Amino acid sequence: MTRLERYALRPQSLWWFTFLLSIVIAGWTGSTRAQPVADRHQAGHSHGAHSHGKAEMELTIQGSAIRGLFRTPMDSLLGFEHAPKTDAQKKAVSDLRERLKNPAAWFVPTADAQCVVRSHEASSTLFSGAVKGAHSDLEYRFSFECAVPNALKGLEILALRDFRRLSEVRVQLVTDRGQRLVKMHKKSLDLAF
Ligand SMILES: [Zn+2]
Numbered sequence: 711m712t713r714l715e716r717y718a719l720r721p722q723s724l725w726w727f728t729f730l731l732s733i734v735i736a737g738w739t740g741s742t743r744a745q746p747v748a749d750r751h752q753a754g755h756s757h758g759a760h761s762h763g764k765a766e767m768e769l770t771i772q773g774s775a776i777r778g779l780f781r782t783p784m785d786s787l788l789g790f791e792h793a794p795k796t797d798a799q800k801k802a803v804s805d806l807r808e809r810l811k812n813p814a815a816w817f818v819p820t821a822d823a824q825c826v827v828r829s830h831e832a833s834s835t836l837f838s839g840a841v842k843g844a845h846s847d848l849e850y851r852f853s854f855e856c857a858v859p860n861a862l863k864g865l866e867i868l869a870l871r872d873f874r875r876l877s878e879v880r881v882q883l884v885t886d887r888g889q890r891l892v893k894m895h896k897k898s899l900d901l902a903f
Pocket residue numbers: 760762783785791844845846
């Protein structure tokens with residue numbers, strides 16, 4: 711029997727082993743319990759879906775079709791996210807809903823491609839009157855159909871120009887050539903495909 715084996719068989723060392731194991735398990739379960747708190751923090755602040763002044767866009771160019779999903783906190787567009795109270799706030803919401811009826815007022819494909827709006831759908835808890843808590847997002851789906859798809863070279867993101875608080879649009883662009891992430895800013899409105 712080696713010296714190490716003799717040591718391992720001592721009842722005292724078994725006690726130490728159990729003690730250390732219980733600390734490791736306690737630490738592990740403690741860190742898994744803490745996880746959901748960290749996730750909530752991310753969702754509500756600088757990372758993930760809801761970040762004031764920023765928007766996320768999924769854009770797919772396939773043949774003659776352009777399909778998009780644009781998401782941003784309402785604060786980026788209105789300066790508030792609660793149900794409108796004053797007349798000025800009610801007008802701002804009404805103006806926004808009017809503008810959302812026309813995706814071409816937000817995104818302009820290359821003129822030569824002769825694209826026309828095919829569909830649009832805007833949803834927000836602020837529109838449906840179901841605002842819960844402090845935050846509300848806009849989810850805007852739209853599509854264009856282009857008569858001359860070969861001439862389609864890009865998309866101008868007018869929303870960045872027209873909404874003072876909106877400073878960044880992160881575009882997940884999917885084309886025949888693959889997928890890439892493009893960050894657009896106020897000084898770079900023209901997204902090239
Ligand atoms: Zn918010």
